[in-house]
Amino acid sequence: MKKVVIGFFVFLAVLLAVAALVPVLFKDKIKQTLDKEIAKNINANVLYQTDDVSLSLFRDFPDISLGVENLAIVGIDSFATDTLAQIPSFRMGLDLMSVIAGDELEINSITMDEPKIRLIVLKSGKANWDIMKPDTAALTLADTTASDFKIGIKKWDVNNGTLFYDDLSIPFGMAAYNVNHTGSGDFAKDVFDMKSQTTSDRFTMTYDGVNYIENGKLNADVTMAMDLNKSLYTFKDNNIRVNELPFQFAGTILMPDEAMDFDLTFKATETDFKNVLSVVPGMYTEQFKDIKTEGKLSFDGYFKGRMIDTLMPGFGTELKIINGYFKYPDLPQAAQNINVDMRIDNKDGNPNNTTIDVRQLHLDLGKNPVDAKMLVEGLEPMKLDGNVKASIDLTEMTKVFPIEGMTLRGLLKVDADAKGVYSKTSMPVIDADMRLTNGYVKSKDFPAPIENLNMVTNILNKTGNTDDTRINIDNFNMTLDGEPLSGRALIAGIDKPSFDFDIKGILDLTKLTKIFPQEGMTVSGRINANVAAKGKLSDIEAEKYNNVSANGTMGITNLNFVSTDLPQGIKISKADAVFNNERIELKNMSGYLGKSDIQANGSISNYLGYALADNQSLRGNFNLSSNTFDVNEWMVEETGEPVASTEAEGVVEIPANLDIALNVNAKKVLYDNLTLNNITGKVLVKDKIAKLDKVTFNTLGATFATNGSYNTQDLTKPLFDMALDIQNLNFKQAFSAFNTIKALAPIAGLLDGTFNTKFNFAGEMAPDMTPVFKTLDGGGIIKVLKAAVSDVKIVDKISSLTRLDELKSFVIENKIIDAQIIDGSLVIKPFDLKVGDMQMTVGGSNNVNGQIDYLTAINVPTGKVGKEINSRLAGMVGGNQLKAAERVTLNLKVGGTLADPKVSLAGGSVKEQASNLVKEAVQSKLDDAKLKLDQRKAQAEDSIRNELNRRKQEAEQKAREELEKKRKEAEQNIKKQATDKISDFLKPKTKPATKPVVTPTDTTKTGTK
16 A cells, blocks of 8 residues: 555656646747747737747646737738737647647637737728738638648637727727637537627727717627538527627528628517617616616617628618607606607618618607607718707706706707708708707806807708808807807808808816816816908918908917826916918917926918818927926826837827928927937928928037938838937947947947047838838948047957057047948948057948958058967968068958957958058948949839839829710710700690780880980
8 A cells, every 4th residue: 555655646746747847848849830830820920029938737737828928919011000919918728649749739728818909990991900821811720731730729718808999991990898708619620519708898889980889788698500611600599788788699601712691680689668778878877777767679680691892791770669768766857758760771781772761760858859850871972851850948858867967958949951962062952950048057066157158050051062051150159157258150161161250258268177077188277269260261272361361369378288198288378379361470378398398489370271171281480498398208108107218109100281390499308318408400390201400409418410300201111311410429428328329339338438420321210219220321420539449359359369469458539430321230431540550440340230340450560469470471471571571461350249259360461551451341341232222222213113103004094984984974965965955856846825915115205215
């Protein structure tokens, strides 16, 4: 028995040892397989660190758990700045025997913790999740012949995830928070049942900018029959609940190829009115469970047909509510007689064949009736026939529907009719009136109400032509805490509207936002305005400002603005503006951007064109000054917390339609770890390009003068160029402060001394707003004022090889160095040095990867070098020549890296000067680099030229097709007119009725001429 017990514990120890060793033994193999599969199958940037990959035999025993922390998937091309998935913890359960066998890795389970997944579809229909490479996209889950992974998933879990879906082609959006999802099914089989359970605490669904479900709750329990051979998926038992509305799906989804064939029906499984009421925006609150309801509903629909890039399935739904009723328990009146009969139908999936038929919509809010009918046929163009009538006493309405913390009074009347076709060139015939009389709004958080609120608005179009539309706000006035505000506006026409408006009074934002609180935003301050404008948009676009009348004044006092997107806040202590037709003059503006003080004055022109027309630029010229401006405060991550580094979360885009000149004068600017003093110069913003013009400042004890630009016209490849003139900058301080110097000239960190430079360089900017070093090109001169060279490994190795002790420590003074940046490498053209009685010439290059490639030629007295070098030189140049020569030139090659340089003797001469040896070699490398760069530029230009030619040919072909279409339409019109005239000619003529004879009036008697 004792042996059995000992044997058992020995077996257990061996088992635990194997369990601990298996992840270590197979980790590298699994990671290599993972990297290989990603490169082979995924057309996106999959980002993770090697240190974040882990293996465990205990976590998912008997499977091996492969974990990846901080996994991110970022798109390319159109989605280069979009993160498809951010997964803090991703785990796969791998079959242990498949890992040991090594032929295929079999995945049994997948778990994701707190993933953030953002799905995007562009207007073109391109989706960011379409990341499988073409040769693998056709593989099904069971088809693993081309893969080292065998996907036999049996279960999967998503814990506390966040899902965003934004389809710009529809436009449709969805967001789900606190998503928990579990699923099971044996994907190793061809036919099986897949079961899933999904919940979300907050679920929002948006269509065309309107939230149809907001902060709802989702609970979905779905079982689907899976036939992988046929790509046929059938809904079996399923129950889906949004808030209190439960419904079910039935039918199939078939995916034989790229297309998807749907044959689905859905219906509500309960018929109480309360269920559909729960999905009405604003209704599903904590009080919803206590609402008393009556009435019945029916809700069903279908989704049937083929879905492919250019085709959508047909769809339809029917909703009927009969005698609906709801009443909040603590309110005196109910909404009753709610009757809805509506249908949405689209048989073939073509959006233009959509029908929305609201046959009846009626409800009584207390004693206030609301009635509406609407028939919409098609979307582009849209045929519309509808009307709505409502007369609502706001006091009565708040007795039916709670508006917490708000008191409302007044009479609101709406009477609107619309009939006709809505398109780019036509409008329905519309006559819509909205009138609010004796309005009153009072918030519990602010004692002063808005009183005497009156507004009369009419939208009228009698002909159906868009240019005959008139929007007339005939009268608007109100009083806020005794301060009046009034105005009116008239807009005539849609495409090229004319306008006539004025506004006068005091707007106290502090009081107004207490009455109408803004979520995530705090606004306070006073605006005193008296502004009027009258004219036509066509005159503004043509810059015929003499035909436009605009004038007025505006004063701003103690304006404060803070929001979740702008936590630093903006404060305008004082600002005055004077308006005329062409410009706004800004005077005496002072305030703070965050903690930074600002003072500004200047002018804005074309403000009407910018506000009212497309593609019109806002032009301006401002003088901006500050005592202390902290740039670091505005460099924030997504959390809103300030960051210490200069890294940004994406490319900073220069706004379009701006033509602004800023004359800057700042005494102190804090930027990253630098303090810039006495900044002066001009910043020009135009055509998505920001330019620096003669910007000067002092920092690190040096003087900087800069010119340059930052170009975001192509946001995937933002460009920059910079011209620097720097005086008296310390080498080590420059190395510590500037990333470009760290990358291109790391030797600066080893030198004691100062330098001047005039240098120009240009290239592309990375998404983190740092230069893409391999794209850099430029050149200039560096004047070393004084630099002490000591404890530099390159020099130490040269000294050790040559036995020239003077090279271990020496000083360079007033030396001008010519340098170029080519293809991301810094090329130092040969320059001469004198150290004691030695003449040196140095030249070469180093790249951003730290590799150095330099040549150093040293001309020294013949007997000064060590014995080893002397003997090697004798073999190279001849012993007799070496003995006869007074001086010899050593040709040294320096490679490796700055931290680990490699120095070797490449040759020698008793005739050649040191400078000649280096110049020829460096110039040869320079010529080769320039040739390769020119070839790449030529290829890029050819690519751009080909693309432009292709677009030109497409435009010309489109123009020819359009011209041919118009020609055929003209021919048809001519034929129709001729046919009509012939028909009129052939029609039998009817005898005209006899007209009564009228006797001419004798005007001579009255004197009429």
